[in-house]
Amino acid sequence: MEIVEVGPRDGLQNEKRVLPTSVKVGYVSRAIAAGLRRIEVAAFARPDRVPQMADAEEVLRSVPRRPGVRYVALVLNGRGLDRALALEAARPDEINYVVVASDEFSRRNQGMSTASSLGAFRAVAERARDAGLFVTLTVAAAFGCPFTGSVPVSRVRDIVADAGPLDEICLADTIGAGVPGQVTELAAAMRTVAPVAPLRAHFHNTRNTGYANAIAAVTSGFVALDASLGGIGGCPFAPAATGNIATEDLAYLLNRSALKTGVDVTAAAAAGTWIGSELGLAPVPAQLGRAGDFPLAS
Template identity: 45%
Template sequence: MDFGVTSLDGLPLPPRVTICEVGPRDGLQNESTVLPVEVKAEFVERLVDAGHTVVETTSFVHPRWVPQLADAENLLRALTPVPGVRYPVLVPNPRGLDRALDLGVQDVAVFGSVTETFARRNLNRTVDQSLKMFAPVVARAREAGLRVRGYLSMCFGDPWEGEVSPRQVLDAATRMMALGCTELSLGDTIGVATPGRVIAVLDALIASGIGVDSIAVHFHDTYGQALANALTALRRGVTTFDASAGGLGGCPYAGSATGNLATEDLLWQLHGLGIDTGIDLQKMVDTSTWLAKELGRPSPSRTVTALAG
């Protein structure tokens, strides 16, 4: 049941949001089980059948670093793109972009960091060096007519550096968008954000001139705050939310991080507010139940557990 809520405490709610489904990439890359390409292809197809229009499909990171996604080319060749559906892939460098362009990819993403320690541990570069590496990648992608998402990790806290200030996020976000990114995803990589921190960061970015329509949020549920944070972002006008089927994924470079916000849990909240997503919740529950069997472990999503029967 939905109640057609149009505002909360006087703040308007958007009638529709887009969920960027990150399970096939951000979710599976952090699973110990390496699934066959046929299973991954079926996973993507099930997500599209459920109504997703943005499915982050894979990554062109070197297989040595992410062996779970070593079959990226084979997966993309196994898929039959559905009109109106976007299948973004993560590209870390010019070589990754070359591979994406060779396969006709239309959406790519680069992955940066707000904090220096995480940048060095994840990218083996400083924040400045990583942005310089991204610059030609983004420029070439935009020249080729591709959409480019810029991920920023550690936007709310870092396991080595502690709490991250909104000013620090704003600096990295401004520089990332200046490269030519068409969308910016703010990552709560270790799940320490709270609604107050979300408000502070979003207000800083919006006040600086970064349009809320170009901002996405990416929450983890380490402290059980992901849904509260999503609702807070929604009330601030954000309409793009990253989520992972069944709550798959964590962060291989941040040991304390638990899974991503589960798509099904987010859908339960959004549909309860009368907000349209275009996604069939029961089909998502069925998909995550099926995938949990393939992975050999139960889904951590509470909504999947409640509705799986």
């Protein structure tokens, strides 16, 4: 089971304290040292709307490039892709493009309807794939919208059906409202429109359902899970959203469930505690840093 480390992007972008690039690079380096190999490090968003991501280019130029480590950048439109491609040798390996499942949330987040955002995605995806980038489509608010409530499974299915070619589908519970039964239903619906694309899930622990959803994802065919070291984060445009599920806690859950993640729980917990101190958070939402691994090393 692959854990995608999204702390440097989704984790940080909702935090008030804007960190210097060097601290972000330190976070990424600690993630690599803990065994993470796929890391979302930046968003090409408007700096006035997401100040924490204003140094996206500098982060991508500064993170260590190592064999086997892939960097992901969030892209919201063609301008974002332009910025990614302009980095040339410092390009991300992948782009993650977000389409919001409900029109109301899509308009507030991206200034356009879901259909318009999806149309823009198809054009961006084609250019990105031509440039050799791996393309993920994330459907945000796939488990519920903070403004309009329930989101039908058919709505998420239709978005993916209309998305055109993509390398991966990520379903995001942006506001942390989902429950395991939704995970299973959405997985089945994906298979009717995208039989082979790898499935990735993105959970927030806003209502303490995130880890139960992660287990449901494992058993219903998802092969990758987003998480943030420390469990930091949220969404600046989703009311009352809280952090991603925590990498260290997820790794504990999966490692002890006989699913290999490659993540060293103790190193991950130390990284989570460290980023918490850099952000002035004490304690972080992750629990492993306080509780420790189990069974204790002898």
